[in-house]
Amino acid sequence: MPAEATRFDRLSTPALLLDDAKMMRNIERLAARAQKLGVTLRPHLKTAKSVEVARRLNKGMAGAITVSTLAEAEAFHAAGFLDILYAVGIAPQKLARVQALRAKGCDLVVILDNVEQAQAVAQAGVPAMIEIDCDGHRGGRQPDEAALIDIGRILHAQGCLRGVMTHAGESYTVRGKAAHAAFAEQERSATVRAADALRGAGLPCPIVSVGSTPTAHSARDLSGVTELRAGVYMFFDLVMAGIDVCRLEDIALTVLTSVIGHQKDKGWIMIDAGWMAMSRDRGTATQDVDHGYGLVCDADGRILPDLIISGANQEHGILSLRPGAKGALPDLPVGTLLRILPNHACATAAQYDRYTVLSPDGGPLQTWQRFGGW
Amino acid sequence: MPAEATRFDRLSTPALLLDDAKMMRNIERLAARAQKLGVTLRPHLKTAKSVEVARRLNKGMAGAITVSTLAEAEAFHAAGFLDILYAVGIAPQKLARVQALRAKGCDLVVILDNVEQAQAVAQAGVPAMIEIDCDGHRGGRQPDEAALIDIGRILHAQGCLRGVMTHAGESYTVRGKAAHAAFAEQERSATVRAADALRGAGLPCPIVSVGSTPTAHSARDLSGVTELRAGVYMFFDLVMAGIDVCRLEDIALTVLTSVIGHQKDKGWIMIDAGWMAMSRDRGTATQDVDHGYGLVCDADGRILPDLIISGANQEHGILSLRPGAKGALPDLPVGTLLRILPNHACATAAQYDRYTVLSPDGGPLQTWQRFGGW
Numbered sequence: 223m224p225a226e227a228t229r230f231d232r233l234s235t236p237a238l239l240l241d242d243a244k245m246m247r248n249i250e251r252l253a254a255r256a257q258k259l260g261v262t263l264r265p266h267l268k269t270a271k272s273v274e275v276a277r278r279l280n281k282g283m284a285g286a287i288t289v290s291t292l293a294e295a296e297a298f299h300a301a302g303f304l305d306i307l308y309a310v311g312i313a314p315q316k317l318a319r320v321q322a323l324r325a326k327g328c329d330l331v332v333i334l335d336n337v338e339q340a341q342a343v344a345q346a347g348v349p350a351m352i353e354i355d356c357d358g359h360r361g362g363r364q365p366d367e368a369a370l371i372d373i374g375r376i377l378h379a380q381g382c383l384r385g386v387m388t389h390a391g392e393s394y395t396v397r398g399k400a401a402h403a404a405f406a407e408q409e410r411s412a413t414v415r416a417a418d419a420l421r422g423a424g425l426p427c428p429i430v431s432v433g434s435t436p437t438a439h440s441a442r443d444l445s446g447v448t449e450l451r452a453g454v455y456m457f458f459d460l461v462m463a464g465i466d467v468c469r470l471e472d473i474a475l476t477v478l479t480s481v482i483g484h485q486k487d488k489g490w491i492m493i494d495a496g497w498m499a500m501s502r503d504r505g506t507a508t509q510d511v512d513h514g515y516g517l518v519c520d521a522d523g524r525i526l527p528d529l530i531i532s533g534a535n536q537e538h539g540i541l542s543l544r545p546g547a548k549g550a551l552p553d554l555p556v557g558t559l560l561r562i563l564p565n566h567a568c569a570t571a572a573q574y575d576r577y578t579v580l581s582p583d584g585g586p587l588q589t590w591q592r593f594g595g596w
Numbered sequence: 597m598p599a600e601a602t603r604f605d606r607l608s609t610p611a612l613l614l615d616d617a618k619m620m621r622n623i624e625r626l627a628a629r630a631q632k633l634g635v636t637l638r639p640h641l642k643t644a645k646s647v648e649v650a651r652r653l654n655k656g657m658a659g660a661i662t663v664s665t666l667a668e669a670e671a672f673h674a675a676g677f678l679d680i681l682y683a684v685g686i687a688p689q690k691l692a693r694v695q696a697l698r699a700k701g702c703d704l705v706v707i708l709d710n711v712e713q714a715q716a717v718a719q720a721g722v723p724a725m726i727e728i729d730c731d732g733h734r735g736g737r738q739p740d741e742a743a744l745i746d747i748g749r750i751l752h753a754q755g756c757l758r759g760v761m762t763h764a765g766e767s768y769t770v771r772g773k774a775a776h777a778a779f780a781e782q783e784r785s786a787t788v789r790a791a792d793a794l795r796g797a798g799l800p801c802p803i804v805s806v807g808s809t810p811t812a813h814s815a816r817d818l819s820g821v822t823e824l825r826a827g828v829y830m831f832f833d834l835v836m837a838g839i840d841v842c843r844l845e846d847i848a849l850t851v852l853t854s855v856i857g858h859q860k861d862k863g864w865i866m867i868d869a870g871w872m873a874m875s876r877d878r879g880t881a882t883q884d885v886d887h888g889y890g891l892v893c894d895a896d897g898r899i900l901p902d903l904i905i906s907g908a909n910q911e912h913g914i915l916s917l918r919p920g921a922k923g924a925l926p927d928l929p930v931g932t933l934l935r936i937l938p939n940h941a942c943a944t945a946a947q948y949d950r951y952t953v954l955s956p957d958g959g960p961l962q963t964w965q966r967f968g969g970w
Contacts (some may be wrong), residue, residue: 231689234666234689234690234693234970235687235689235690235970236970237970268910268911290872290910290911291911292608310856310868310911310912311856311857311866311868311912312856313609313854313855313856313868313930313931314930314931315605315608315609315854315931316608316609316854319608334857335857336857336858336930338929338930338931339856339857339930342931355859358862359909360859360866360907360909360912360914361856361857361859361866361912391909480687480689480690481687482684482685482686482687482713482735483685483708483709483710483713483735484710485729485734485735488732492685492734492735494684494685494687497877497943498664498943498946499970501875501876502875502876502877502878502940502943503871503876504876533734535733535734535765536642536664536942537642537664537665537684538684538685538734538735540734555712556687556688556710556712556713557687557688557689557712557716566876568910569871569872569876572872572947573946573968574969575968575969594947594949595948595949596608596609596610596611596873
């Protein structure tokens with residue numbers, strides 16, 4: 223058995239493994255970009271949902287962060303983080319929880335894109351960013367919509383206007399640096415135009431915030447932007463590799479699994495990682511290379527060419543060679559440990575309550591808790 | 597606001613709601629069928645993962661159950677359940693955990709389909725069922741394979757052979773009672789043939805276990821079968837409704853969500869339930885009616901015709917009318933509470949750590965913990 227495999231003998235499979243060294247390289251890569259672009263990096267912790275990961279983002283210091291749930295905001299505030307953007311359009315019912323956190327000294331800021339939200343938020347005295355739609359992906363106002371100024375005025379009347387923000391979710395659907403750079407420019411241009419419109423109406427707009435992992439890694443110029451957000455860049459995944467934002471060897475997250483059987487006449491190897499262990503995310507299905515429910519590596523993390531999870535039941539995965547693959551099915555006896563690269567780090571990690579962390583120095587495995595819920 | 601909506605005002609959305617009355621009707625419906633068919637019902641708790649739900653299956657008594665993880669086995673044993681089938685092919689590395697539970701008095705039985713597993717299991721002295729392949733869906737031996745007898749002999753030599761089991765996972769892919777009854781007969785016939793083969797070789801086969809929710813609800817005759825397993829029948833979901841195993845109004849599980857915005861020019865209503873709240877399961881995508889990421893109801897649970905979650909980001913859902921729908925988009929202001937019927941109860945429930953339970957008598961909401969992990 224390889225050296226790594228024996229390290230995993232005490233783990234029950236499936237288990238979520240996090241390669242600390244790869245993660246740190248990914249963290250440093252984007253931090254260097256943000257510095258070069260002259261913007262504050264506000265990492266999104268929706269992927270990691272871990273205090274230990276959060277502490278690694280800023281050399282042990284509690285910097286500015288983004289979250290996707292109030293549960294994340296509460297957990298990171300409890301761990302000492304004080305500068306938090308909750309980047310999902312606020313439901314008015316949630317303002318009491320926001321106010322409770324703010325009363326404890328957390329500078330929790332919400333986002334919104336309509337007058338009804340703005341009225342509720344201004345009444346509650348909660349600072350907010352206005353969401354701008356830069357690519358038709360989900361919510362947000364257009365930079366030239368009259369509603370933008372209406373919302374800005376409602377917020378500003380109560381001192382609640384912090385700025386504008388956007389996210390080019392559509393950048394995930396295109397491949398290559400040039401295509402991502404075009405979306406980065408859409409993010410920049412839409413938010414800067416919106417900020418200018420607000421300022422032109424006599425309203426303040428100190429923060430101009432953009433970001434997604436593909437655009438953050440491809441933006442050429444962020445003039446007028448003050449802040450960059452991204453989340454999955456810490457771990458990366460097959461979807462990001464499929465659009466050339468990272469290499470397969472940069473992916474820091476794998477699922478450890480055991481071989482439990484074979485259906486030899488079908489060319490199948492059965493493992494104990496099904497969709498519960500991988501998530502139902504099939505993000506590579508629409509990419510140039512479809513990895514099924516994940517790409518298979520040996521226990522040391524070396525890719526087994528063209529071997530993928532081609533089918534998944536709740537707790538069973540079916541490995542087979544990718545259609546058209548030329549090699550032979552590897553001989554993987556019952557009990558063999560394997561590691562699976564996931565399609566989508568956010569969705570796969572969400573299936574687990576902990577990371578088993580591989581130390582850079584080959585030291586003992588560590589356990590880091592992660593949380594979910596809302 | 598409707599009466600139910602005000603009941604939910606203290607919940608933070610998204611939240612997982614469980615209608616106790618609907619669940620009890622679903623539980624009783626299959627219990628009555630099992631009684632009529634003359635078999636023991638061994639409910640599968642992979643969907644529910646809740647001690648409170650488990651206790652409702654058998655009038656408060658701890659009956660025979662099926663689980664999909666050792667974490668479930670440990671949790672249900674701690675709650676008093678002693679007769680447990682772990683219905684995922686055993687990885688030899690997990691036998692120490694199985695033995696530890698058995699040493700505490702839990703009659704935990706494993707399943708397997710190959711000689712390597714049988715040798716490890718026999719050596720550990722753990723009772724096992726042999727998995728039979730009745731439909732080419734995943735693991736299992738054919739009833740007439742010589743390996744079946746080899747495996748049986750290895751187990752029996754150590755007194756570890758409990759019987760045979762199968763699961764017609766392919767029954768989920770066909771619609772209607774006749775089609776499901778055909779799969780039920782495949783389950784019955786394959787396991788009975790396997791049991792006869794073992795007995796013909798002088799081996800014992802006391803338990804003959806079959807089941808899936810579609811086949812359990814459609815089997816006409818289970819001669820030779822002793823035990824029936826099913827899981828999602830307790831809650832049901834859109835996938836089960838789409839193959840006529842239940843009606844939409846039988847679905848006991850919904851996700852409570854809040855409207856957070858509108859993109860009126862696109863006919864979109866934005867909600868705070870994205871794929872994290874619903875899971876990435878798109879099980880209805882290949883059915884006659886595609887419900888996107890879920891079918892929308894008002895807060896009282898009344899279906900809003902043709903309104904579905906047509907797109908999902910991590911924490912954002914996009915509601916729109918189903919393609920071809922004739923009605924108008926309903927007027928749902930920011931803050932409106934809605935309930936979403938899920939595609940796949942197992943996958944959606946897995947995203948939550950608790951159920952908010954609607955009591956049959958309209959009494960206060962209860963909270964039942966659910967667990968995940970392995």
